[in-house]
Amino acid sequence: MTTTTPPLPVRTQLSMLLRLLAIQGSWNYETLIGTGIGFCVEPALRLLPGGRDGEAYRAALARQTQYFNAHPYLAAVAVGALGRAELDGEPAHQIERYRRALCSPLGSLGDRLVWSAWLPFCSIVALALFAWGAAPLLIVLGFLALYNAGHLWLLVWGLRTGWRDGLRVAPSLGTRLLRQGPTAISRAGAALGGLVLPVVFLRIAGGDANDKLVLAFVLFAALIAAALLLRLHGRLQGWKAGLIVLSLVAIYSAVRS
């Protein structure tokens, strides 16, 4: 059986996409991004019989504003799929059950793809540009363009895929990109990170003004410190340790002068 996707008006699509950029605007410990899902799906719900004053609109919006948790970018899939399900007139209990079932995969897929792979990779690219002596504007624009190409693509893909597949969206979450993307990006990030971080150190340490041999000793000391941080994983965060060490150094230096 083939089903045709009812068209979503361009204006509604754009409104939903714009709202998706603000999906976490009312993030809270009660409903997490539930209010955000309701806020994003609302333009589609206006197409329900009776429009904004209709009973169908109010019932659907009340359903869509309940507790929801997912990665903010992949929540676009949920917004599309749930909007489509409401407009298709799927039974309320089925929508609610599907809504609950979507939370976990959209959270874990997004965390693996974006927070654990894409963001650190783009961050390392920015550090690589810094290490190569790129102009500040190029570092900023290069990072933002690269990161947001992925960000915006995911939002558009998610909304379209969710809308196209409705309550049958699950197989689309098994695409090659979502399955293998995190692994490939992580490998690229690991390779680039290992390659550029010693040169990032050189730039931060002021390689022109300092003896290279002394800096090499400091570099190896840093690698030992990194190994120590890894051993203390879960008990001490590096940025907190850095804050403590730097505060002690600043106080000592100020007192000594």
Add this chain to the structure above:
Amino acid sequence: MTPADLLPLVLLGAVIGFDTVSFPQAMLARPIVAATLGGALVGSAMLGALCGAILECFALETLPVGASRYPEWGSASVVGGAMVGDVHAATAGALIIAVIIALAGAWLGGWSMVQLRSLNARRVRRRQDAIARGDGRVIRNLHLQGLLSDFVRGAALTAVLLAIALPLRDLSERASQGLTLSVGRPLLGMIALAVAVSAVWKHFASVPYVRPIIGFALAAGIAWFFVA
């Protein structure tokens, strides 16, 4: 830094703090962006970028995952970048004090986000009946209130950090006298590198074949370090 310089910084801190979670999450709030912009606003994008790169090494360690508590790097990095950019020289004391302010500010920013999320939860509880009725106006207002509150949070945080940072410029000058550039910058680089390398390992090492990749790449990076 005059009061006329402070207002644009507070506005930039608000916009960047707003980007962290609320809108548009374009990663303007990453330190390498925020500190560079902060530095540029007071006249030295280059020094802002240097401070941003140091802070980015720290930020690599923390991931902005949903309900977990994490530092809010954006507004704090604007202040850090502006502090270094304002002295127009990468003195050891200025860099170290700017990084300290930014790290402590990021922690304070993370705390402020937890408070905002609790406030949003109270607002949701208060309007639970209207939400259950599917009142579109109430739901839209709840969301817009959350967005506005986050913007105000970013502005207030930046203003507080600037109020703390400006008097500390005297301390940074004293610290610079007691700490030469040849010691201060390698020390900062060492700490930043240690955190960044451990972060890269933590994020990626669970992926098959990544451990040898990191090993070989680090060896190549160290070779590059010697020829650079």
